[in-house]
Amino acid sequence: MIGIVVATHGELGRSLAGTLRMILGEIQGLAAVALETSDSLESFQEKLEKALAEVDPRGEGSFVLVDMLGGTPFNVSFRLSQEKPIQLITGVNLPMLLKAVSHQGDSDIQALAPEVAKAGKDGVVWARDLAKGSTQA
Numbered sequence: 001m002i003g004i005v006v007a008t009h010g011e012l013g014r015s016l017a018g019t020l021r022m023i024l025g026e027i028q029g030l031a032a033v034a035l036e037t038s039d040s041l042e043s044f045q046e047k048l049e050k051a052l053a054e055v056d057p058r059g060e061g062s063f064v065l066v067d068m069l070g071g072t073p074f075n076v077s078f079r080l081s082q083e084k085p086i087q088l089i090t091g092v093n094l095p096m097l098l099k100a101v102s103h104q105g106d107s108d109i110q111a112l113a114p115e116v117a118k119a120g121k122d123g124v125v126w127a128r129d130l131a132k133g134s135t136q137a
Helices: 010-025 041-055 073-083 094-102 109-122 127-131
Strands: 002-009 030-035 063-064 086-091
Touching: 002 010, 002 041, 002 073, 002 094, 010 030, 010 063, 010 094, 030 041, 030 073, 041 086, 063 073, 063 109, 073 086, 073 094, 086 109, 094 109
Parallel strands: 002 030, 002 063, 063 086
Antiparallel strands: none
């Protein structure tokens, strides 16, 4: 099973995971890690590594979905992705998370990664475009 960790500044990741659980019920292999103001890079990395071990105890592969490119959650996750089987995707949102969770049973995380990223992008729509009959920005 593909593990999923949502790593964000503050409570955003926990809120997204909690909202998804409200929709789907209990979800195995999902964790959220919050970067708090009291965290050092080392303490945040420890929290992230612990979450990865919980969602993917065999080390087969996990998604780490972070809030933004260039922030601490991204930078720490990127460094870990050089040593561990992690697919790192930025811009986490509910459609992206739903896609990842819905396909946790898939065996090819690398093939799934572009679909997860696309679900996140496709979930961002300017409502004005809906009125014009187009979901393209």
